[in-house]
Amino acid sequence: MDQRIPCLIGLEHEEADVMMVKAMSPELLTLVAERFKALADPARLRLLNAMRPGEQSVGELVEATELSQANVSKHLAQLHTLGFVKRRKEGLFVYYALADxxxxxxxxxxxxxxxxxxxxxxxxxxxxx
Amino acid sequence: MDQRIPCLIGLEHEEADVMMVKAMSPELLTLVAERFKALADPARLRLLNAMRPGEQSVGELVEATELSQANVSKHLAQLHTLGFVKRRKEGLFVYYALADxxxxxxxxxxxxxxxxxxxxxxxxxxxxx
DNA sequence: CCGTAACATTACTGGGTGGTTATATTATGG
DNA sequence: CCATAATATAACCACCCAGTAATGTTACGG
Missing domain, CATH: 1.20.5 (Single alpha-helices involved in coiled-coils or other helix-helix interfaces)
Structure with missing residues (x-):
C-alpha cells in the first residue's frame, strides 16, 4: 500500500523530471473506485449539492431534489456508509450534513x-x- | 449554470460564515456524475495508475493490468472519450497517456x-x- | 394506547455496464 | 498481394443498481 513507483512530472517529454509516487495496489484502487461510485450518480450529487447551505432534514432534501422519499433515504444511507455525510436525529426528524x-x-x-x-x-x- | 446560493463555510455551527457559491444545475451535475463514473471502476483506475510512469502501449497496459486486450481497449475508449487520456499512434502501436x-x-x-x-x-x- | 408523521427498509423490476469471445480494421514485412 | 501482429469493434450474457411501491420502525401528541 505504500510501495513507490517512478512518475513523470511534466507530462511533456521535454522536461522528464521523475518523482517517486505512491503506487496504488489493486485493493486500494477498489476502495477508491467504491468512493467514486458514490459520486457517480446525479441523484446523490444533487443531494450533496442541496446540503451546501447547511444541514437539511430528509423532507427538505426530498423537496429540494424532487426525488421520492424512499429513494432519498436509500441514497443518504449509501452516502452515510461511505462517510460523505453525517446524521443527527432530533425527534421525528433526521438531519443530514456534509461530512466535510x-x-x-x-x-x-x-x-x-x-x-x-x-x-x-x-x-x-x-x-x- | 452560474447561479449562486449561500453556503456555510465552517461546517461547525459556531462560525456561521456564509459564502456565495456556484449552484450546480441538475444538468451540470449529470455531466459531473458521468466523469466520476469513469473513475468509479477498479479496472479503469488500474489503467490510469499504470500510466503514471508515462505513456504506454495497449499491449503494455494489458500486461500491467492483467486485463484482457478487448477489455483494455474498451476501457481506454471510455477514458479517451471523456478526456482522461490522450492517444498517439505509431505504426501498429497505439500509445496512451494521462491527459493531465x-x-x-x-x-x-x-x-x-x-x-x-x-x-x-x-x-x-x-x-x- | 392510538393515530399519525418522518424516515428506513424490503422486494421487485428494467436499464445500464463490465467481461468474454469472436470478428473487423489497420499497418508492416516478405 | 498475403500473412501476421496490434488494436478496435460487435454481439452477447450475467450482474449490479437506481427507481418504485409497499411495508416497517420510531417518536410525538392527544
Missing part, C-alpha cells in the same frame, strides 16, 4: 474539466464556420 | 478519506480491547 467540504473540491475539479471541454468544443465550432 | 495529472489529485483525496476511515476503525478496535 473536500467533496466539492472534487466536484470543482470535474467542473473544470467540463468547462475546458465545452470551451474546446466551442473553439472547434467557431473554426468550422 | 489532475486525476491523481482526485484519487489522492479519496485515498485520504480511506486512510482516515481506516485510522478511525482502528481507534474503535483499540477501544474495544
Amino acid at each position: 467540504k473536500e467533496i466539492f473540491r472534487l466536484c470543482d475539479v470535474m467542473c473544470g474539466r467540463i468547462e475546458a471541454e465545452l470551451k474546446d468544443r466551442e473553439r472547434v465550432l467557431r473554426r468550422a464556420v | 495529472k489532475e486525476i491523481f489529485r482526485l484519487c489522492d483525496v479519496m485515498c485520504g478519506r480511506i486512510e482516515a476511515e481506516l485510522k478511525d476503525r482502528e481507534r474503535v478496535l483499540r477501544r474495544a480491547v
